[in-house]
Amino acid sequence: MTNSNIQVLQVCKKIPWPLKDGEAIAITHLSQSLVAQGVQMDLISMNTTKHFVKPEGMENVLPHYNHISIVPVDNRLSWSGLLLNLFEKSSYHITRFQAPEFEAALIKMLNAKKYDIIQLESLVLAIYIPVIRKFSKAKIVLRSHNVEYLIWQRLSESETNPFKKAYLRLAASKLKKFELQTLNDIDMLIPISEDDNRFFKSMGYKGPTHTSPIVPARNSISSQMKFHPVQSVPHFTFIGTLDWLPNQEGLKWFLKTIWPHVLTKYPTASFDIAGKNAPEWIRKLKIQGVNFVGEVENAADFLSRSLFTIVPLLSGSGMRAKIIEALSLGHLVFSTGVGAEGIPISDKEHFLKFEDAETFLQALDLCISDPVRSKQIATDGFTWVHTYFDPEKVSLDLIKAYKEL
Numbered sequence: 001m002t003n004s005n006i007q008v009l010q011v012c013k014k015i016p017w018p019l020k021d022g023e024a025i026a027i028t029h030l031s032q033s034l035v036a037q038g039v040q041m042d043l044i045s046m047n048t049t050k051h052f053v054k055p056e057g058m059e060n061v062l063p064h065y066n067h068i069s070i071v072p073v074d075n076r077l078s079w080s081g082l083l084l085n086l087f088e089k090s091s092y093h094i095t096r097f098q099a100p101e102f103e104a105a106l107i108k109m110l111n112a113k114k115y116d117i118i119q120l121e122s123l124v125l126a127i128y129i130p131v132i133r134k135f136s137k138a139k140i141v142l143r144s145h146n147v148e149y150l151i152w153q154r155l156s157e158s159e160t161n162p163f164k165k166a167y168l169r170l171a172a173s174k175l176k177k178f179e180l181q182t183l184n185d186i187d188m189l190i191p192i193s194e195d196d197n198r199f200f201k202s203m204g205y206k207g208p209t210h211t212s213p214i215v216p217a218r219n220s221i222s223s224q225m226k227f228h229p230v231q232s233v234p235h236f237t238f239i240g241t242l243d244w245l246p247n248q249e250g251l252k253w254f255l256k257t258i259w260p261h262v263l264t265k266y267p268t269a270s271f272d273i274a275g276k277n278a279p280e281w282i283r284k285l286k287i288q289g290v291n292f293v294g295e296v297e298n299a300a301d302f303l304s305r306s307l308f309t310i311v312p313l314l315s316g317s318g319m320r321a322k323i324i325e326a327l328s329l330g331h332l333v334f335s336t337g338v339g340a341e342g343i344p345i346s347d348k349e350h351f352l353k354f355e356d357a358e359t360f361l362q363a364l365d366l367c368i369s370d371p372v373r374s375k376q377i378a379t380d381g382f383t384w385v386h387t388y389f390d391p392e393k394v395s396l397d398l399i400k401a402y403k404e405l
Contacts, residue, residue, distance in 0.1 A: 001116075003038030003399055008117040009109060009138070011125050012045040013097055015053045015070060017061055020276060020299055021241040022321035026145060026192065026214045027121050028062070033215060033395035035064040039402075042066055044109055046073040046102055050243070050277070069109055073099045091174035093148075097124040103131055110135040117141060117402055119190075123148045123175075126182040139187040139405050143212070146192075146316065147199050149175035154315030154338075155245055180204065188405050190398070192319045193342030210401035213343075214321050215391040216328040230371045234262070234364060235306040236271045236334075239299055239322055243277035246316040250336070254312035255287060261357040262364070263288055271310070274302050300329060307378075308332050308367070311339035319343055323351070324389060327381040332367060332374060334360065344388070350381040 016027035031041055043065045047055060055070040062068060075096045106128060115138040120126060123144065132140055149172045156168035183189065183205040190212050191197040197211050240247040251273065262269050269289050273282065276295040285292050296302040299322075303309055309326040311333060319342040326333050333340075333351040340351060347353035352363035367374045 006039045007115045008041045009115045010043050010119050013122045014051040015045045025321040029215050033391040044069040049076050071102045071105045129185050141188040142186045143190040195342045212398045215389045215394050234269045236308045237306045238310045239274040242275035250312040258357045311335035313339035327385045330382045
């Protein structure tokens with residue numbers, strides 16, 4: 001089978017455009033790299049109320065797909081749905097993505113073309129596995145961007161409100177049960193990190209796996225790194241989807257427990273926060289040196305405002321696209337251990353790790369007092385991304401796994 005004969009249908013729970021969040025970046029960059037190697041790809045995606053994108057012109061911004069089907073889906077959270085789900089065995093996180101209109105569109109595509117691979121880009125899309133089995137003989141692969149239940153479990157562990165804590169624990173339990181059941185229904189698992197791969201195997205998954213990490217855009221890594229000189233007045237950036245609870249949790253923690261200590265030592269320090277769907281408390285922040293800039297057109301342009309990128313996550317799973325992108329730009333990344341989880345990089349070699357105010361200031365002082373060392377860390381991070389996350393190698397390895405399947 002030649003690469004040009006492989007027919008893949010990519011199934012998404014949200015349109016992978018614009019490239020302003022990790023999920024969109026992970027989906028689009030991989031599909032572009034696969035098509036560049038000769039794979040034939042179609043896309044079917046929900047266009048949800050939460051992540052609505054104007055569907056007009058998608059063929060122009062995502063021209064690598066042969067055919068695109070976009071289906072409007074109203075999956076808004078409701079208090080009634082949340083309350084009723086307390087007495088149900090199913091996970092509300094999953095069932096709210098069950099839409100008859102999307103199922104009908106999926107069946108139409110499965111009847112119109114014979115696919116070799118159906119690639120689900122989220123655990124929640126596993127609810128459509130019975131439909132896919134009924135109308136297609138294609139192999140079903142689940143590209144897991146994270147261990148879903150682990151995110152909610154970690155959020156419950158750090159939650160102080162007893163009612164929220166109890167609900168998050170219940171949500172994590174239901175998701176874990178669904179995740180375990182789903183692992184037995186797919187033909188291959190594609191985690192995006194080796195950490196997640198080992199975790200899924202420890203959960204009991206015994207089928208074939210192939211780790212396929214997030215890759216930068218095929219043209220994003222230049223042969224020459226442009227390093228911004230370290231300045232005595234530090235300026236930081238953060239970008240992420242701001243309705244994602246781990247991002248909210250991490251920002252709240254950073255601003256409360258670390259930022260005041262930064263200002264004590266560096267009173268003119270500044271911190272720009274960008275992202276979409278920000279809650280009111282972020283939009284109305286009134287903290288010295290902190291500036292909420294809202295949704296930006298281009299993540300790379302925003303990150304390039306500063307040498308320093310902050311990833312202050314306390315919970316989550318998978319792999320942070322924002323770290324890959326920042327390293328590929330030659331930036332110095334400050335991240336918690338959880339933030340850098342799933343990415344095989346080393347503290348003070350490729351990035352700077354912190355867990356509290358003391359370790360953050362130690363890392364910052366190192367950068368400012370030793371510009372030569374700072375440039376070396378940024379250079380090593382840049383070189384590592386260029387080598388480990390080479391889009392051509394990652395896509396060819398995945399194509400080989402497709403063929404073996």
